[in-house]
Amino acid sequence: MDQAVNRQVLLDSRPDGVPQTAHFRIAHTPAPRPAPGQVLVRNQWLSVEPAMRGWVNAAANYSDPVAVGAVMRSFAVGTIAESDDPDWPVGTPVTGSFGWQDYAAVEPSAIQRRITETDLPLSLALGVLGINGVTAHFGLLEIGQPKPGETVVVSTAAGSVGSCVGQIAKLKGCDVIGIAGGEAKRRMCLERFGYDVALDYKAPDFAQQLAHACQGRVDVYFDNTSGPISDAVMGQLAVGARVVICGTAAIANWSPLPQGPRVERHLLVKRARMQGFVIFDHPQHGAIARADLAQWIHGGQLKYVEDVLEGIEQAPDAIAGLYRGENMGKRLIRLY
C-alpha cells in the first residue's frame, strides 16, 4: 500500500450558490496510513448529491460547511483495504462519509454501515439503498403520510430521490403525478417508474397542464425544488394537504432570501402543512427503510437508474451538472 496514490478532490474556494469546476482542485498525495485503531477504506464509488451545494456554502445549513482546502465531503462505497480490527476484516464492503478521494483512514465508528445486500450492486448503497432511498422512504411515509387513493405530486420526479418517492407512493395505492425537466425524463417517469401522469416543467403551458392533472386534489406534495414548480403546486392543494420539503434545487442562492408567492393563505384555507426534514436526524430509519427497499428491488417493484461518471477527474463538474439537469438517475463517480 505504500506506493498507492490518493487522488483527492479538495474544495479550493467557497462558491456562492452552485459549486462549479473552478471551486475544486485535484491533489495527488500518498495514501494515508491508518493510525492505531483505524482502518483504511479504498473507495470504489463516490456519490454526487444536490445537497452538496449546501455543504460547501457558508449560509446556514444543517451541517458545518466543508472547509476550504479540505477533501470534499461525500458518501462513498468501498472495501476495507487495511485493518487490524477483527470486526472489520480486509475486503468488507462498507459505506460512509469517506469523501471524494481514493483512500480514507477512519475510525470504525465513522463507518456508516457494513453493506449486507451483497446480492445487489454495491453502488446501490449510495442511491436506492442509501441516503436517496432512505430519504424518499422516510419523507414520503413519515412526513407525507400518504393514504391509499390519495394524490401525490413529486418534483424532480425522475431523480434518485423523486423516482423512489413516486414508486413508493404507487406501492401505497396513491395516484402519482411526477414533474421532471424535459421529454426524456418525463418519458422515463412514465415508462420506467410507473407514474400515472408525468409533466415537463419546461413546457410553456406547464401550469395549465398541472392544474388539469391535479384538479385541486393534491394530498401530498413531495418537493425537491422550491421555486416556480412549487408555486404552481401550492395552488392545487387539497384540504388537509401535506407538503414535504426535502430539497430546494430550483433556488441557486438563499442569501439574501429570494422572493416568492406567500404560502400562508394556502396553508390556512387548506388546513395544510409544510414540513422540512433532514434524514441525518433519523438514523434509526435506515434499517427500516432498507428492509422495504431491498424487498421491493428484489420483487421488481422498485426500479432505479444510475448516471455513472467514469473517474475522479469528473468530480469537479459533477455537482454543477446536477443543477444543469444533465443527469438521468442517481449520479455516481466510479473510481475503479
Add this chain to the structure above:
Amino acid sequence: MDQAVNRQVLLDSRPDGVPQTAHFRIAHTPAPRPAPGQVLVRNQWLSVEPAMRGWVNAAANYSDPVAVGAVMRSFAVGTIAESDDPDWPVGTPVTGSFGWQDYAAVEPSAIQRRITETDLPLSLALGVLGINGVTAHFGLLEIGQPKPGETVVVSTAAGSVGSCVGQIAKLKGCDVIGIAGGEAKRRMCLERFGYDVALDYKAPDFAQQLAHACQGRVDVYFDNTSGPISDAVMGQLAVGARVVICGTAAIANWSPLPQGPRVERHLLVKRARMQGFVIFDHPQHGAIARADLAQWIHGGQLKYVEDVLEGIEQAPDAIAGLYRGENMGKRLIRLY
C-alpha cells in the same frame, strides 16, 4: 313582538380586501316570526372578527362568501325571545351564527350552544370562551404543541386570540414573546397578559429587537399576521420549530398572491413545520377548551380585554377598524 324592528347590517357590495363602511348598509325590517319548529333569538352582543374579511371576499376561503344583500355573517350572543320548544325556553342564553342583526329566527340546530357559564359575563361567549379562546387553545396546544421551557412567539399578541395564546403558553411553562402594534398594546402585553417580553412591530429597529429577544430559539410561532412580522420571526426559528398559521391580518389582499421571502429553506434547515388550521373543523374541541378556559378565568390566571362598540350603527366600520389596529382586546358590538 309584532312591533319590534329588526336592524340588519347587510353586505351592500363585495370588497377587495378589507371591507369598509361603504360596503355595508343598515336596513330596518320587522322582526322575523319564527316558523314552526324555529325559535326567535334576540341578540345582545355581536362579534367583530378579523376573519370577517375572508367571509365577504370572493377569493378561496374556508366557507362560502356572504352573499351581497344578505345579513353579515357573525357570531352573536342573545336570549331566546320566542319559543314553543321545551328544550329552549324563553330567556335561555345562547350563542350561534345569528348575524349582525337584532333578531334571528333559527332552527334549534343552528344554535351553537346554550351558555352555561352564567356566572361570567355573557359576552365572554364571543371572546375568551368563544371562538377566540377556543381557537387559541386548539391552535397553541394541538398544532403548536409547546413544551415547558420552550420559547413561544405570538403575533397580534394583545388581541383576543393572541392574548389568550400568550397566557396559555405561560400557563404551560413557556417563555413567551409577544408582538403587538404600538406602545399601549405592548404595555398591555406586559402588564395585563404577563408576557416575558413584548415588542412593538412599529419600532424602527423591530427586527433587531426581535433577534435580540429570540436568539434563534423560537420553538413555536403562533401567527395571526403573515407579512413582515412573520418574515422576521422565520429567521429566528429553532430546530424542530412549529409555526401555527391562524390568520393573515397583515395581508390586505391575497389575489393575486403577494410576494414575500421564501420559507422553504428555513423549514428545511430547521426541520420545521408550518401548519394552518380552521377551528370550525374541530367542533369537539370547544367543550374541552372551555373547561380549561373557564377554570383559568375563575382562578385569575387568564385575563381578557373587551373593546365594546355601542350600537349597531358602529358595525359597518368595525372590521376596517380592526385592520387599522384601533381596538384594544376583543371587539364586540353591544345592542342593548
